[in-house]
Amino acid sequence: MDNSLIIALDFPSGQDVSNFIKPFAGQKLFVKIGMELFYQEGPSIVYQLKELGHRVFLDLKLHDIPNTVKSAMKGLARLNCDLVNVHAAGGKEMMQAALEGLEAGTAAGSKRPLCIAVTQLTSTSQEQMNKEQLIPVSLNESVLHYASLTKEAGLDGVVCSAWEAGMLRENLGQAFLTVCPGIRMENDNVQDQKRVATPEFARNSGVSSIVVGRSITRSADPLTSYQQWMEAWKGVNK
Numbered sequence: 001m002d003n004s005l006i007i008a009l010d011f012p013s014g015q016d017v018s019n020f021i022k023p024f025a026g027q028k029l030f031v032k033i034g035m036e037l038f039y040q041e042g043p044s045i046v047y048q049l050k051e052l053g054h055r056v057f058l059d060l061k062l063h064d065i066p067n068t069v070k071s072a073m074k075g076l077a078r079l080n081c082d083l084v085n086v087h088a089a090g091g092k093e094m095m096q097a098a099l100e101g102l103e104a105g106t107a108a109g110s111k112r113p114l115c116i117a118v119t120q121l122t123s124t125s126q127e128q129m130n131k132e133q134l135i136p137v138s139l140n141e142s143v144l145h146y147a148s149l150t151k152e153a154g155l156d157g158v159v160c161s162a163w164e165a166g167m168l169r170e171n172l173g174q175a176f177l178t179v180c181p182g183i184r185m186e187n188d189n190v191q192d193q194k195r196v197a198t199p200e201f202a203r204n205s206g207v208s209s210i211v212v213g214r215s216i217t218r219s220a221d222p223l224t225s226y227q228q229w230m231e232a233w234k235g236v237n238k
């Protein structure tokens, strides 16, 4: 899953997804199904996208008591998605339970979905974290703490901003995945994101994969936009 550009399909319906992916016919994409789409379409949207040959990140950010997360993950593993996630704030025991559930739900001979944990959302600033979450350390320290906990729990990596990816690589090794949303081209509207970075910065920081949503999905020409994003991410002509 290294060096992927994951398109966040933040749409309200399966019909919107069909309209969006039509111009990509024949291409194998890595897509993300989040709460907005999954709560409307349910598992069928995962099956449909997998049947078309796309890789699927099912981004439901589980955060509950360990037993509930374990049972939910057992069910999600049966959907045959490639990547799922939890909130690291749920704790080490919850993350271990998530993994146990995934292993229990994965069919014999199949690959267990990768599992990553959200450290601090890319829409969170240091000030917000200090004042609202009452976490009295720097954002980097909090991300490193959550990422270390995630690694100890045995998960495959984290969701973080590109600004923390280099630090995590140094401290937790290259094999530990860093999946980074909050990616924008220079001068793009950052919208609700706080810790944003360009695709070039992400690449130079050793980010494993980037997640890009509205910059592609809300573009007037998504296919051309995706190609431009891929070039920027892969460093073509650089």
Ligand SMILES: O=C(O)c1cc(=O)[nH]c(=O)n1[C@@H]1O[C@H](COP(=O)(O)O)[C@@H](O)[C@H]1O
Pocket (backbone or CB within 6 Å): 008, 010, 034, 059, 061, 085, 118, 120, 121, 122, 123, 159, 160, 181, 182, 183, 191, 193, 211, 212, 213, 214, 215
């Ligand atoms: O887990 C995520 O995917 C996620 C974590 C995070 O910290 N920040 C974040 O933006 N995301 C998701 O990444 C996508 C970013 O979308 P854009 O801001 O439109 O590029 C959205 O689908 C978010 O739900």
